[in-house]
Amino acid sequence: MSTLDVAKKDFLDVRRAKIVWFVGALYTMFMLLLVYFGQNNRPDPSILNALWNLTAVGAMFIPLIALVTAYLAIAGERESGAIKYLLSIPNSRTDVVLGKFVTRTAVVSASILIAFLIGGILTLAWYPSPEMDTFALMAALTVLYALTYVAVAIAISAATASRSRAMGGSIAFFFITSVLNVFGPLQLAIDYLLNDLAGLEVSLNQIMFVQSLISPTAAYVNSTGLAFPDGFNTIPPNLPWFLQGETMLVVLLAWLAVPLALGIWQFQRADLG
């Protein structure tokens, strides 16, 4: 099983990369701050509010963890030529893409789960009603969300021949699907394209669905209905089926599988000169 041979060696390598642990530690710090200030000097502290704020922070920060961990996985080795050692021994190109995905997944998942574990222990200690169900579901959704960006970063890395292009591609993808989504222009752009230009008269809900297809960040934010109680904060009640959490899970899974498949396809065609 040489996917695992690739993964095993890559894990030895990547776990010694300090930048990866740095961004992971930063996320853990956000978690600690939010959990701490969520209960500090408040008469009726709610962990749900702290988790809600964490989702907002994570919407843009989680992709950064994932992209930083994964964008150089393959392109970096193509630029340095190390990929030739990798492919001179019995590894296929598919093994390389999948093996890299496995290790970067492990590293990103570990850093998110450590953050949630520490946050969870403090929550049990500090909050009157710890809401561990929501906590666990949010941890799972956040890991899945991170993996969609790992898959995208691996795909970009597989399709580019140099560090600079992989970085450019990753930043562009992050900016469009995460930053522009969080601050609103993505939704406005879809509205403009579909309603003003094409005259399709689609509803806001339908726009939000298209937005989720374009942006894993949107799909993640819309999926949090699965973890929080109905109607919590800004989660609207009576959502149509295509904006329900379950549908968003399917969208997120597609964001995992499709980029990987495209990455493998591109990498298999590439000349590694």
Next chain:
Amino acid sequence: MTAIRTNSLTKRYGDSVLAVDDLDLTVEDGEVFGFLGPNGAGKSTTINMLLDFVRPTEGSATVLGLDAQSETDEIRHRIGVLPEGATLYDRLTAREHLEWVIDTKGTDDDPDAILERVGLSPADGDRPAGGYSKGMAQRLGFGMALVGDPDLLILDEPSSGLDPTGMQEMREIIADEADRGTSVFFSSHILGEVEAVCDRIGIMNEGRLVATGTLDDLQGELDLGAPISLEVESVPENLALEGLDGVRSVTVEDGTITATCAEPSVKVDVVRHVADATTVRDIVSEDVSLEQLFNTYTNGGRKEDAATTEVTA
């Protein structure tokens, strides 16, 4: 069985660059084959096609009788490769590199024995490869190629970065491997390097295989000449060195006279002739560099339409 065979192998980049042009090459089983040519001649592109790093535009190749594109897994189990200009994993130690290759190939080699074989100490073996000199990295890369006692070694510029001792040691290991029946295919741009170990050589130039044969045969066939340079106090007029028997051409530059002789034995006549006319400060007698070889071959009025000169050994 043949170790390597290519049929009309061609690689084009875009419309203008023809990296490898209609290459027909055969390396027999058990043979040590030197693949020569100046930088940019298409050697690495050819090797990259044999290893399926680069896909041919036309033609095909087999390695150990297996298709280079569709049977890569089996090929990669049975060959050892030292790629050119590839960096190692900075954060992994030499031992971790070797263990990784051993695991992936599924062999039971002893990493320490391999380290010793390529001249790395156990202490070197425990250091991350990021701190290695180019020569040490090359030794480790060579060690990784030796894992699993491969049937064929493909070495791309194996001596780059090595000092003379390292080059000598590498040649000895290559000779050892050849004695054990391993076929060796290695590229180089240094002619002298292949002399000691190769059964046969092939010369690439501008994407084409311009000659194959044993080194002796090729040197005879290409009629390289033997150059000698003399640094003199003053260049005498009417030296008439060209008139000397066996002197093919003469150039004079900044007080240095360079003569190309048909036979090395003519060199002494050149030295005598010049010494009679002026004071000789220094004498440099060099082997023919590959670049000179190519100049001789392509500019010396020996252009042949049939670009491949097959010299039977």
